[in-house]
Amino acid sequence: MTVGALARERPAGRVTRVQALLWRRSWMRAALLLGPGLTWFVVIYLASLVLLLITAFWQINPFTTAIERVWNIDNFRTLVTDGTYRLIILRTIALAAAVTITDAVLAFPFAYYMARVASRRVQTALFAAVLLPLWASYLARVYAWILILNHDGVLNWSLLLLHLPPASLGYTNWAMWIVFSYIWLPFMIIPTYAALERIPQSYLEAAADLGARQGQTTWDIILPLALPGIVAGSIFTFSLTLGDYVTPLLVGGAGSSFIGNVVYGNVGIAHNIPFAAALAVVPVAVMALYLLGARRLGAFEAM
Amino acid sequence: MGDRLKRMAGARQTVMGLSLVLLLAACGGTSSNPGPAASQPPTAGMKPPTSIGTGEGQLNLIAWEGYAEKDWVQPFQQQTGCQVNAKYAGSSDEMVTLMANGGGGQYDMVSASGDADLRLIYGGDVKPVNVNLVPDYTNFQAQFKSPSFNTINGIHYGVSLQWGPNVLLYNKTQFPSAPSSWSTIYDSKYKGQVTIPNNPIQIADAALYLMKTKSNLGITDPYELTQSQFDAAVNLLKQQRPLIKKYWDLASQEISLFTNHDVVIGAAWPYQTNTLQAASVPVADTIPAEGATGWADTWMLGTKAPHPNCAYQWYKWISTPHVQAQQAIFFGETPVNSKACDEMEKLQAGSCAQYHANAPASYFNTIKFWKTPLADCGNGKSECMPYSKWQTAWTSITG
Missing domain, CATH: 1.20.890 (cAMP-dependent Protein Kinase, Chain A)
Incomplete structure (x- = not known):
């Protein structure tokens, strides 16, 4: 060799x-x-979460707003004792829950029709209709709602044509509820549709053979089997609403602040980053609990 | 007129200086990183340039809405080759935050108001400016050459720009004649039709109203409030909250609220009035009997400004009588350059008197200029509510 x-x-x-x-x-x-x-996960995601948690235990010099690395739990104490922040946290969670329920109620019949009733062609058209709004910018859609809901907007103009009294929905929590429900609806329809489509036809036939009425089949067979999909969708609608601050800023009125707005105010305006960090821990904790609950309901198998 | 103003400015300077020394002395020990320990600002030792070099091609500004308009930015860009990039801030707090760390090497200048100036100067975020490089400086009205809010120990931390009042803006179809009192924005008759700025310094507006209507509270300065005076102002604003349609963050938000008839009355800047009137919305503004809060703005130079030569070009440009007049008429405020009056008359007859560019002292004195509320009340006692308390209270009002 x-x-x-x-x-x-x-x-x-x-x-x-x-x-x-x-x-x-x-x-x-x-x-x-x-x-x-x-x-990437450890460095970018977990490390920043840890930094967030550490920062929450610092404070700032009130005059120069420089961060002072003095360990204390004042920020968390303020969160618990100050009624304002309790109210803002509760408002955020309550509206996120309301939006989730609204979207679930709206999405279920729609997804059911799409998955089990509509013809192939209608199904494609409906899919396009659901996804099309996502092509437009989030801001454009929110501004569109401002134009609809404000005092001289499309809604009041239509009510006037029908000789009805004008509604004052603009810049209220009702407006936020409507806008959030509209914006996150596709995120609920798609997982619900996926779950409904996977239900074998034979189950429904078996139910019918055994004499179940339509309502009974829906309640006992379809709904439990679709539930993981609905819960998966609710993770999106709940977490997206929980973390939003743009819609409250644009559509909300007096007393519409979300956790995100107070965080934004403390970071971008007051420069109180430690307090913002403490407040930002709240949605993280809420979502952790929510995801634990969702796993119990089998949402992760549906995704 | 000049003497009285000078005396007033002098007194304010002394008071401010004293309170800062006390406040900073009190803060000195608690900080682990080196905070300002003496009354000399951290950048006081930085030597400003003695001549203006070649422009860097860019200029990044943090400004109030209406302060970087095409009318005077475009000719500046053509003349100097400095491309202006403006970011609008909605409050003094936001300006201070954006300028943190000397502008972070990103922002060159900020059009700071009196309530941000001292925070920027003592935070080390802005640096001394050589006013001799600004030819029009010599034409400035006396009280704006070395005012206490931007000049410390004879060192200039910026060049004065314009000043004016916060006004009461109203819809003329609802109010055929101008409301004579700020009480209209606290009147439950206009429930859900009122808007005020989303800004903690708004507490001073409530305090000013109480100062004139509830003399038993003993308020003498709306920025120096004891606990009980402060609580009274905060309570008034809490009672007002159900009447508020929206707390506006940017002037454009308030403009859209008035355009769409969501509100009929509110606290505003003259800029909103001018913009709305230009769009034929039936509005007008007034300074009610109680007087008004207001601002005196200064272009300040970031400690880490990446384009200092363009910044000095801007100083020269924005101080010229013509540009001063343009901005004054556009925004509805008063220029600091005494020669701007003639230019204003050329642009719009009667505007010099309308915007008080001939600045009678009586008008200047009706305005309570924004300043940073400090714990020290100016009498040596630390009984007043510092600004951090104002911010916390503001969240509890609007939250």
Whole structure:
């Protein structure tokens, strides 16, 4: 054998050896595959969450607004004892829940029709109709609602034509409820549709064979099987509403502040980042609880 | 007129200086990072340039809405080659936050009002300016050459710009004659039809109203409030909340509220009035009998301004009589350049007197200029509510 031939063989041998090693030690394979994603997750996501939590225990110099690294729990104490922040947190959670329920009620019949009644062509058209608004900017859609709901808006103009008294919905919590329900509706329809479509036809036939009425089938068969999909959708509607601050800013009136608005005010205006961090921990905690509940209801299998 | 104003400004300077020394002395120990420990601002030692070099091609401004309009920005860009990028801020607090860390190497200048100036100066966010590089500086009205809000120990931390009052804006179909009192925005008759700025300094407006209507509270300065005076003002604003349609964050929001008849009365800047009137919305504004709060603005230069030469070009440009007149008429405020009056007359007859560019002292004295509320009441006692309390109270009012 010549020296040249040996040299040619060596790299191939090395690759084989690496392959063999990876095959024998499966944890190495896993580490290589997961490494990049996991690093990103730990560094970008978990590390910033930890930093957020640490910052929440600091405070600022009230005059220069420089951060002072003095450990204390004053920020959290303020959150618990000050009625204003309690009210804002409750308002945010309550509206997120209201929006979620509204979207679930609106989405279920729509998704049911799409998944089980509509013809192929109608189904495609409905899909396009659901997804089309997502092509337009979030801000454009919110501003459109301002034009509808304000005093001289489309709604009052229509009511006037019908000789009805004008509604004053603009810049109220009702306006926020309407706008949020509209904006997040597609996020509820799609998972519900996916869950409904997966219900085998044979189950419904079996129910019918055994003498179940339509209502009974819906209540006992379809709804429990669609529930994981609805819960999956509710994760979107609930968390997106919980974390929003643009809609309250634009559509809300006096007394419409959300957690996000107070966080924004403390970061962008008052420069009280420690307090903003403490407040930002609240939605994280709420979502953690919500996701635990959602897992119980099987939402993650539906996604 | 000049003497009286000078005396007033002098007194204010002394009071401010004293209270700052006390406040900063009190703060000194608690901070682990080196905060301002002496009355000398941290950037006082920075030497301003003695000549203006070649422009850097860009200029990043933080401004009030209406302060970087096409009419005077475009010719500036053509003349100097400095491309102006303006970011609008809705409150002094937002300006201070954006300018944190000397503008972060991103922003060059900020059109700061009196309630932000000292925070910026003592935060080390702005640096000394050489006013000799601004030819029109010599034409400034005396009280705006070295005012206490932007000049400390003879060092200028900016160049004065314009000043004016916060006005009562009303819809003329609802109010055929101008309301004579600020009481209209606290009147339950206009439930759901009132708008005021989303800004903690608004507490001073309530205090000013109480100062004139409830003399037993003993308010002498709407920015220096003891606990009981402060509570009275906050209570008034809490009672007002059900009447409020929306607390506006940007002037454009208030303009749209009036355009769509969502509100009929509110606290505003003259800028909103001018914009609405230009769009033929039947509105007008007035300064009610109680007087008004107001602002005196200064263009300040960020400690880390990346385009200082363009910034000095802007100083020169914005101080010229013609540009001063343009901005004064556009926004509805008073220029600091005494030569702007003639230019205003050329642009719009009668505007010099309308916007008080000849500045009678009586008018100047009706305005309670924005300043940072400090714990020190100016009498050596620390009984007053510092600004951080104002911010907390404001959240409890609007939340």
